[in-house]
Amino acid sequence: RFAEEFTGKGGKFIYCESVADAIEELKSMKAENGWQHIFTWENEIKDAFCNYNFQKGSIGFTIENSDAAISLCESLVAEDGSIIFN
Numbered sequence: 187r188f189a190e191e192f193t194g195k196g197g198k199f200i201y202c203e204s205v206a207d208a209i210e211e212l213k214s215m216k217a218e219n220g221w222q223h224i225f226t227w228e229n230e231i232k233d234a235f236c237n238y239n240f241q242k243g244s245i246g247f248t249i250e251n252s253d254a255a256i257s258l259c260e261s262l263v264a265e266d267g268s269i270i271f272n
Contacts, residue, residue: 209238212256225252 202208216224225247226232235241249255 205234206238209234209240213240216254219253221253223247223252223254225249225255226257228258230258231256 200211202211212224215221224241226235227249
């Protein structure tokens, strides 16, 4: 059901072999979609952002004033196929 909903809403699957590749994909998605800020609350993702010089200076951003959000919790979006980045 998830795959059908996801692709039906224009979703695309992107495979990355490393965290560096994933950050590069995020950079591309951010530019392609005109996003100013991608929100995350998990320290593992924040650390990856810092380690790969992505989105520094994000103090003050909340999920409400961000263009996108990323989380390690896949089950939050898997039911309706909105978007997933793992």
